[in-house]
Amino acid sequence: KAEIVSMFYDVQPEVMLGGGSAYFLPESVPGSKRKDNENYIDKFKQAGYTLVTDADELKSQGPQSNKLLGLFHTGNLDGVLDRRFLKNDVTKKFPNQPDLTEMTQTALDVLSKNKEGFFLVVESALIDKASHPLDWERAFYNTIMLDQSVEVARKFVEAHPDTLIIVM
Numbered sequence: 001k002a003e004i005v006s007m008f009y010d011v012q013p014e015v016m017l018g019g020g021s022a023y024f025l026p027e028s029v030p031g032s033k034r035k036d037n038e039n040y041i042d043k044f045k046q047a048g049y050t051l052v053t054d055a056d057e058l059k060s061q062g063p064q065s066n067k068l069l070g071l072f073h074t075g076n077l078d079g080v081l082d083r084r085f086l087k088n089d090v091t092k093k094f095p096n097q098p099d100l101t102e103m104t105q106t107a108l109d110v111l112s113k114n115k116e117g118f119f120l121v122v123e124s125a126l127i128d129k130a131s132h133p134l135d136w137e138r139a140f141y142n143t144i145m146l147d148q149s150v151e152v153a154r155k156f157v158e159a160h161p162d163t164l165i166i167v168m
Helices: 002-011 040-046 055-061 080-086 100-111 125-131 136-159
Strands: 015-018 050-052 068-071
Touching: 002 040, 015 100, 040 050, 040 068, 050 055, 055 100, 068 100, 080 136, 100 136, 125 136
Parallel strands: 015 068, 050 068
Antiparallel strands: none
């Protein structure tokens, strides 16, 4: 995963939103998962990225950005069932994570500034993660969140009819 962060930096997509901040931090920072002292958060900031770390920052700073890095958890984001409905101990360390719908909308806001067009991948990996141990409740709620994110994209298409959406 640390190598993937390095690859992201080499490519520098305009928008990256999710978890995994532990792989962006140098080994010397407590909680880091890197085996070197590369600080990719600093590197991305020096490359012109706006860093946001919770739902409020995403909402206030994200849409105005031209390059956006949103890191909302050190590991995987917590699912919507835990965050919104159960409000359990799982979410105590990162209580203000954005929904997939909010990340989708912000990504569209930023990327649509490019007159040449854009390519956006929205993934709800927690569906798969919950399905492996047969955690149907979490898989179901995360599937609903993906469906709502597709609706965000469909509304974008209404205003931008030259947009293609592929759902797999």
